[in-house]
Amino acid sequence: MGEQVSDGGRKTAEAARTAAAAGSASAKKAAPARKAPAKKATAQKDTAQKAAAKKSAAKKAAAKKAAAEKAVADKAAPARKPAAKKASARSAKKAAPAKSSAALKKAPAPRKQVVAPKKATASVPAAPAKTVAAHPQGESRTALVRRARRINRELAEVYPYAHPELDFENPFQLVVATVLSAQTTDLRVNQTTPALFAKYPTPEDLAAANPEEVEEILRPTGFFRAKTKSVIGLSKALVEQFGGEVPGRLEDLVKLPGVGRKTAFVVLGNAFGRPGITVDTHFQRLVRRWKWTDETDPDKIEAAVGALFPKSDWTDLSHHVIWHGRRICHARKPACGACPIAPLCPAYGEGETDPEKAKKLLKYEKAGQPGQRLKPPQAYLDAGGRPAPPLGAG
Secondary structure, eight states, rough: HHHHHHHHHHHHHHHHHHHHHHHHHHHHHHHHHHHHHHHHHHHHHHHHHHHHHHHHHHHHHHHHHHHHHHHHHHHHHHHHHHHHHHHHHHHHHHHOOHHHHHHHHHHHOTTTTTTSSSSSSSSSOOOOOBOOOOTTOOOOOOHHHHHHHHHHHHHHOOOOTTSSSOSSHHHHHHHHHHTTTTTTTTHHHHHHHHHHHHOSSSHHHHHHHHHHHHHHHGGGGGGHHHHHHHHHHHHHHHHHHHHHHOOOOOHHHHTTTTOOOOHHHHHHHHSSSSOOOOOHHHHHHHHHTTEEEOOOOHHHHHHHHTTOOOOGHHHHHHHHHHHHHHHOOSSSSSGGGTTEEEEEEOOTTOOOOOOHHHHTTTGGGGGGGSOSSSOOHHHHHTTTTTOOOTOOOO
């Protein structure tokens, strides 16, 4: 009985060991199955970390790109600002009232347009505070005619007493004085002719004169030998061809020795009342400054200017222009600041524009000084003009 139990117990124990071993083997076999999920989890974790790293790198790259774009935008911003300002200005301009817009349009350009002096001098009518006309390039014929005639009207108000500035009592004295006025001043001629006409009052007297005696009288006028020859020659021509009388026709006057178109028109206009344009050096200079013509030949200047005015204005026009050239619009230093026609002059600014400095450049009665005639017309004296002193009086 005891042995059976013992054997049975051993069998039972062996069976138990066998079962345990089998269980251990099964456990070993099952272990790899449990490790696999752990490795998979680890791999998933690594993948997630890598993805996170890539995502972080992408964010950094995007941030860098955004920063670069911002820098470019900041650099480009100044270029866009003027456009924005321009747009803002346009908006402001649209929003501004119509009156303000008109004021802006009327504002003169600072360089090309100059404001004429409000007041010239006490002796010259004050120039209106107007904007000086721009250089009249492309000026139409109608505009030129209107501007030229307006200048003449303005000058007529400034010099209502304008007259020929040579002393004369008859056509003979005027033609001789005009011939002598070449290359000298009317004042010097006026101071010289009293002695000449006192000794030789008629063409017949001068035609028979001793040339040496005439030369001595005419010496102060300069070129006295050539002038002596001319006045004696024209006196002989008057006696021989016209009976000692000065002819009243242009074609006859220009045949006389020393007489050209300029001298002829002086005689015709002032001794015979026949209109003519006197193109002397002052007249030539001023009409070119005013852009009435670009011609330089006296005959062409005469034709060009004459076409701008009615014939009845020619003689007075000559006086106005010549007087203005002698008193205000000088060759080297024009007194622009004292000029009454500054708003109409395209050459304004070539001379002194300061009113006080320009006032010092004025001559003759505009500067309170004597005129050129010893015996001026009464209208000149009534206007405040002063006669010139005789030769040798200072």
